Amino acid sequence: MTDRPTGRAVPHGTSLAHQSHAALGGPLSVLVRQKRDHVRLDRLIGQLKTTTGREQDRVLLQLRRLVFPHAFAEESVLWPVMRRVVPDGEALTRQVEQEHQEVNELVLRLDEEQLTPSERPRLVNRLIKVLREDVRDEEDSLLPELQRELTVSELRRLGVAWEVVRRTAPTRPHPVVSRRPPGNVLAALPLSVLDNARDLCEVAALRAPRAAGPMHLTGRALGRAATRVERIGLMRRGENPTTHVAESDPAPSKPST
Numbered sequence: 001m002t003d004r005p006t007g008r009a010v011p012h013g014t015s016l017a018h019q020s021h022a023a024l025g026g027p028l029s030v031l032v033r034q035k036r037d038h039v040r041l042d043r044l045i046g047q048l049k050t051t052t053g054r055e056q057d058r059v060l061l062q063l064r065r066l067v068f069p070h071a072f073a074e075e076s077v078l079w080p081v082m083r084r085v086v087p088d089g090e091a092l093t094r095q096v097e098q099e100h101q102e103v104n105e106l107v108l109r110l111d112e113e114q115l116t117p118s119e120r121p122r123l124v125n126r127l128i129k130v131l132r133e134d135v136r137d138e139e140d141s142l143l144p145e146l147q148r149e150l151t152v153s154e155l156r157r158l159g160v161a162w163e164v165v166r167r168t169a170p171t172r173p174h175p176v177v178s179r180r181p182p183g184n185v186l187a188a189l190p191l192s193v194l195d196n197a198r199d200l201c202e203v204a205a206l207r208a209p210r211a212a213g214p215m216h217l218t219g220r221a222l223g224r225a226a227t228r229v230e231r232i233g234l235m236r237r238g239e240n241p242t243t244h245v246a247e248s249d250p251a252p253s254k255p256s257t
């Protein structure tokens with residue numbers, strides 16, 4: 001292959017964190033798009049750590065709208081390519097799918113209304129830890145492997161495909177849905193419509209607390225509709241059972257009654 005990234009002076013396997021945008025294939029490349037989102041995520045994590053209550057809810061909403069479409073596009077576009085072209089792609093992608101699964105479960109827990117005062121910071125801290133691990137695994141390991149196997153043109157084509165999916169993907173956690181095609185691809189459209197409608201309700205409730213009651217009711221109805229979609233058997237097609245092996249930070253044991 002002659003069409004290699006301009007940064008081939010950079011040794012193979014160099015973390016994305018230590019490569020320039022030019023070395024990663026320019027603005028269209030999936031590697032640059034990934035790095036850009038990871039920088040945004042880092043900024044939101046910083047805000048998450050310094051906020052509480054309603055202010056933290058706003059940050060969490062932004063974080064969800066960044067993280068879930070980003071991860072969904074990885075799972076449906078990038079990781080299938082990784083498994084095809086990278087020798088140990090199966091093991092590498094399984095690791096990040098487990099991280100994504102845990103992020104889904106943690107955010108779902110954070111959405112619950114009946115959290116104890118100590119649970120929320122514990123879940124937020126665990127979420128931050130898993131998100132950071134996911135970024136490091138991708139930038140230091142998976143994506144340099146992908147860079148080694150693909151040409152610049154291929155990285156750019158993949159970048160465009162990844163971006164198209166990212167912009168139309170679900171924005172909320174769906175831990176029941178397969179992390180792999182075809183289940184996640186089949187679930188994308190209905191869940192994306194429902195998630196975006198729920199996000200609009202949440203934004204309205206955060207902006208106008210007096211309208212919060214009806215907005216929360218509508219949001220919950222949309223959430224129930226999403227749950228019904230998730231439970232359709234087709235949405236679990238393609239799932240690797242080991243994805244669910246990763247344990248979330250263990251929940252505090254409930255006092256036995």
Ligand SMILES: [Fe+2]
Pocket residue numbers: 034038070074135138
């Ligand atoms: Fe990523």
Ligand SMILES: [Fe+2]
Pocket residue numbers: 070071074096100134135138
């Ligand atoms: Fe990821």
